[in-house]
Amino acid sequence: MITHTHLLILGGASDLAGRLLLPGLADFLATTSRAEAERVRITAVGRSELDDYAGFVREAVGGELGDVLAAHATYVSADATSAEDLGELIASTRDDEHLIVYYALAPAITYESVQALSQCTLPEGAILALEKPLGTDAASAAALEEAGRGIVDKHHLYRIDHFLYEPAVVAAVDTLRERAGLRAVLNSEEIERLEIVYEEDLALEGRAAFYDSSGAVEDMVQSHLLQTMAHLLAGGDRERVAEILEHATVDLSRTRRGRYTAGELPDGPVPNYLDEEGVDPANDTETFTEKIVEVDTPQWRGSEILLRTGKAIGNPRQDITAHLRDSPAQLRVAFNGRGTANGPYARLTKSLLTGEDVREVPAGTPELAWKVVKPVLDAFAEDDIAMENYSAGSGGL
Template identity: 35%
Template sequence: MADASSPVTLVILGASGDLTQRLLLPGLGTLLKAEPDLNLTLIGASNLDWPQEKWAELVTSALPGGGCPDARVRQQLGATHYVQLDVTDATQMGEFLAGLSGQVVLYFALPPAVTMKACEALAHVDLPAGLRLAIEKPFGTDLASAQHFNALLAKLVHEDQIFRVDHFLGKATVLNLLGLRFANRILEPVWNSTNIERVELISDEVLALEGRAGYYDHAGAMKDMIQSHLLLVMAMFAMEEPARLDALELRDLMVHTLRSTHLWQDDPVASSRRARYTAGTLAGRQIPSYVDEPGVDPERQTETLAEVTVEIRNSRWSGVPFRLRSGKALGDGVRGMTVVFRPVEHQPEGFTNQAARDVLTIGMSPETLALTLATNAEGSRWDLEQTSLAAKLGDSPIRPYGQILDGIIHGDPMLAVRGDVAEECWRILTPVVEAWADGRVPLDEYRAGSSGPKAWSAPQGSDS
C-alpha cells in the first residue's frame, strides 16, 4: 500500500460528467483536507474538447465543496490538467498511459457500456505496472453480463487492483455497523432469528428524476439501488463476526452471507413490488408524472419504487424477512435500517396492555441511532408505553466518495466490491428481473410527495 508521500496519478475518465462535479471532486476535497500531504496528480479526461481553464475552474469550484482549504486547492491546481481522449480507442489509450508516472489509477466515471468498451480497448494495451481500475456501478446489467465483465477485468489486472465502487460502503453509518455489532456486548448476543422478528433496509429519496433519465430510465429503482447498495448493506448487517477488519476477511464474510440469501419463499412475484410516481408536490414544487419527465420512454415500464423481501438461510437468520426498499419522489425520505425484535416469551399478568415490539433504528441520513423500549407509563403504573433512547452519530470528516478514493489511492480494497460479491447480488435478484420483464408483477402508482402506493400497507413477510 502507498503512503501519503508516494506519487499517485488519478485519472478521471468521464471528467466532464455530472458524477465528477457532484460527488467525486467534492469527495476528493474532503480527503485532501484530511490528508493534505497526499502526493496526487489529478488528470481529467473525456471526449470533449475542453480548454485547460475550464477543467481548472471545475476543480477550483468542486474541491472546496468538500471543505478543502484554499491553499490546498491552489497546490492541487499545480498538479492537474485535462486531456481529450477517446477511451474506446486502444491506440489513444496506449499513448496516454505510456506518458503517466507513479501509481496510476483509472477511475471510470462513465456509463457501464462505455466502461466495458474502454476495458476491451485496454486488453490491447501495455498497461502500467500495478495499474488500479475503479469501476462505477452497476457492474453489468444482469448476471451473465456481470460474469462477462469480471472475466474481462481479470485479463487486465489482478482482483486486488480492481475497485468496484459502491459509495454506500463508504457511508459512516454503514461502517458504524461494524463497531455497533462487534464492539458492544449488549447487541451481538441478540443479533439472530431467536430475538429478531424482521429487518427493514430502506433508502427512499425525496428527489424525483432530476434530469437523470439517460441512466435511470434504463435501470430503474431495483437495479439502481437494491441490486447494489442495499444488498451490500444487508450483507454487512447480517454477516458473521470477522477476526480482523481487512479486505479478505470482510469480503469473504459478505459473500458468505450473500450466498445464503434467497428471495422470500423462492417466489419472485409474492416477494417483490414495484411502482412509479404520478404528478404531485414535493417541498412546494410541482413534480410531473414520471412518464412525462424529459427523456423517459413510458414503454420501458421503468419503476421508481422497488421493494424486495429476501431471507438468509443459515442458522443465524433462518425465517427472518429482510425487506429492501428504495424509491424516488417520496415525501417521507426515510433512509435507514430498522430492526424489529420479537416479543418477550412471557409477559407477566397484571399489565393492562401488551408491550409493543422493541425497535432499533439506525438512520443513514441523517446519521442517528434510536432504541425504543417498553417501560411503565407515566400516568398509570401498570400501563406500558414506548420510550426511545436516541443519539445523533457524529459525521465523518471524509465523505463517502472520499473514503472510497482513500482506499483506491492507498491500495486497500476493503471497501471495494469484489467480483464474486457483485455476481451474487445479481444471482439473488435475477428471478425478480425476469418476473418483472414478463409482466407478472403489476406496476403500481403513487403520487409524488406521498409515502408510496396506498395498497402497500403491511411489509412483505410480516403478519402485521
C-alpha cells in the same frame, strides 16, 4: 519514488464525478494539507469536447480546494474503448505518480473499456477502480471480473459500492466484527425483521440517460441494498458475504414497484416521471420498489429483510432498523454521513489514495446479486407485478 497520484477518471465529467467523486476527494483532502492536495493530478476523459474542465471542478468542489484541484486537472476528449487512446493516457503518468484508473462509465461501456485496457501496460502498483453497477446481469458481471483480474491482481482491483463506506454501514459492520457477544445474537431467533430503507427527496436531476434504462432495482437494490444486507447478515465477515447472497431469494408475492407522478418537492414542482426530459415511456421504468428477501441459512432462516427505495419521496427515510423478536425494542442507525470527511466518497477516495480501510465489494458477489434480482426483473418485464403510481413529495407506496 512515488510521491504523487495520477487519478485518471473515465467519465470524468459525468454526474457521478461532479456530484460525488470530486466532492468526496475534496472532503478527504481537506483532512490533510494543501501540499497533499497539490500532489493529486486529475485527468478526466470523455467523448465530447469540454472547454472548461477547471470550471467543472471548481463548481463541484468549491472553495480553496476547488482551486487547488482545478489547477492540477485536465480534460481529454478520447475514446475509452480504444486501446490506443487508453495507452496514451496511461503513458502520461509520470514516474513519481501512482496511477488510479477510475471507471465512472455505464456498465456496458465499462466492459468494452476494460477489454481495451487489457491491451495496455499499466505501471506497477496501478489500481483499477470499477464503480457499480458491475455488469448488467450475472454473466456480464462475471466477464467483467475476469477481464479486470487479467489486468491487475486482486489487491489492486477495487469493486466500488459507496454504500459500504456509508458511516451507518461502517459503524454497524465494524461493531459486529469487533463484538463477539453481539454476533452471537445475530440470528433469526433474536431478530424478526431487518429493514434497509433508502428513499430520496430527489427526482431525476438530469440523470435520465442512466436511470431510465435501469430503474430502482438495478440502480439501488442489486448493488447498494443487497451489499449492505449481505455484509450485515455476515456479521462483518467479508468471507461470508457470498454465502448470504447465494441463499437469498425475493418473495415476489410481496414485491411492489411504482413510479412517481407530478407533485411537489422542497426544491419545487416535479413533473410526472414519464414527462421528464430524456425518459422513454416504453422502458416502463420503476422509480420505487419494495421487497422482502429471505435468506435460507440456519442462522437467518425465519427472519425477513425488507429492502425499500424510491425517488421523489417526501420526508424520505434513510436507515437500517432491526426489529427484535418478541420485543417492541428496535435497533436503528441512520444514513447521514454525506458531505463530510466521514462521508462515503471521502472514505472511498482515502482508501484509493492511501490503501487504508478498503471496503470493496467481495469478488463474485455482483454476479450473485444479479441472480437474486433476476426473478424480480423478469416479473417486471412480464408485467406480473403491477406498476403503481405515487405523487412526488408523498411517502411513496
